[in-house]
Structure formats: C-alpha cells, structure tokens
Amino acid sequence: MGVARHARIFRARMSIVENRKAFHDYFIEERLEAGLALAGWEVKAIRAGRAHLKEAYVVVKGGEIVLVGAHITPLSTASTHVVADPTRTRKLLMHREEINRLVGKVERAGYTMAPLDLHYKNGRIKLEIGLAKGKKQHDKRDAIKEREWGREQQRLLRNRTGNLRRSASSTSSKVGE
Numbered sequence: 001m002g003v004a005r006h007a008r009i010f011r012a013r014m015s016i017v018e019n020r021k022a023f024h025d026y027f028i029e030e031r032l033e034a035g036l037a038l039a040g041w042e043v044k045a046i047r048a049g050r051a052h053l054k055e056a057y058v059v060v061k062g063g064e065i066v067l068v069g070a071h072i073t074p075l076s077t078a079s080t081h082v083v084a085d086p087t088r089t090r091k092l093l094m095h096r097e098e099i100n101r102l103v104g105k106v107e108r109a110g111y112t113m114a115p116l117d118l119h120y121k122n123g124r125i126k127l128e129i130g131l132a133k134g135k136k137q138h139d140k141r142d143a144i145k146e147r148e149w150g151r152e153q154q155r156l157l158r159n160r161t162g163n164l165r166r167s168a169s170s171t172s173s174k175v176g177e
Contacts, residue, residue: 015119016046019053022114024140026132031116032102033126035093036067041084045072046125051118058092058113058129060103065092067115067127092127105131 022028038046045051056070067090074084094102105111110133117128135143 015117016049016125017051017053017118019056019115019117021054022116022130022132024135024143026112026114026130026134028114028116028130028132029111030131032094032098032129032131033121034065034129036125036127037091037093038125039082041074041082042072042090043125045075046118048075050075053115053118056115058115060106061089063099063103065094065099065102065113065129066090067092070115070118092129102131 050073052071052073054071057068059066059068069087070090071086073086102113106113111131112134114130114132115127116130119126119128
C-alpha cells in the first residue's frame with residue numbers, strides 16, 4: 001500500500017523544466033500554480049521535452065497574467081497549415097481573485113513574477129510562478145559563498161570519516177599483534 005501511495009504522489013506532479021536562473025536572480029517569497037493556454041503542437045512539443053524557461057518572464061497585460069519569452073521548439077512533424085511561433089505570449093489561467101491579489105502586490109509592493117517550474121499535474125501542464133524580489137549583486141555573491149562553504153563542509157566531513165576509519169583499522173591491527 002505504501003508503494004501505491006508513493007506512486008500516486010509521484011504521478012501527481014512531474015517536473016518538465018526548471019528555471020534555475022530565477023532562484024539565482026530573485027528571492028522567491030511565494031509560489032503559485034497556474035494553468036497555461038496552449039495550442040496542440042505546443043503540448044506535443046512540451047511532452048517531447050522541447051521547452052525552455054531560461055529567458056522567460058511573467059507580466060500583467062490588460063488585467064491578465066501572461067508568460068512572455070518561453071521558448072517551445074515545434075516538432076518537425078508539426079502540422080503544415082499552422083504557423084508555429086516558438087516564443088509567442090501565452091496566457092496563464094488563474095482565478096480572478098488570485099490575479100487581482102498578484103497585480104496588487106506587483107504594482108504596490110515592488111514584487112515581480114518569475115516562472116519557476118513547468119510540470120505535469122494530473123495529466124495537465126502547469127506553470128509554477130514565484131512572487132519574488134530581485135537580488136542585488138552582493139546577495140548573489142553571498143549565496144554563492146554559502147553554497148561553496150556547504151560543499152567544503154561536506155568534503156571535509158567525508159575526508160574526516162575516511163581518516164577515522166583508516167586510523168581505527170590500523171590501531172586494531174596493531175592490537176592483535
């Protein structure tokens with residue numbers, strides 16, 4: 001039963017593409033999920049793993065929230081009578097109350113919206129957007145220093161436990177002599 005439950009949870013949300021640059025450039029304070037208005041060729045291309053969020057951003061246009069700059073490369077087997085625009089503006093689907101709340105925070109509080117993750121949820125393609133504040137250059141440097149220090153600590157701990165094992169085995173061989 002535990003395995004089936006785990007499979008259900010895993011199936012509920014499967015990531016397609018992440019925008020790691022957003023975590024480098026912004027402090028993410030709140031995360032929201034939105035649907036995407038996509039054409040059929042876009043869905044097929046996303047399922048084939050041909051989507052990129054690196055240069056994408058989310059803006060408010062005419063009371064709607066849209067995704068701008070996301071690149072979805074059309075498949076070579078796409079229909080010939082449909083002109084595929086890989087970087088077209090795509091509408092995000094959210095409840096009106098959520099949209100109004102986000103617009104208020106973006107306009108009044110100085111937040112920005114950044115696309116974080118494109119994923120499947122119950123067979124549908126969703127976009128996770130983050131309500132974010134921009135990082136200054138020194139904040140980015142601090143984050144890099146912290147990350148490098150964490151790696152250094154892990155390396156030191158790994159070496160330390162390896163040395164302890166070696167010294168313990170060498171002392172036990174001396175005791176037996």
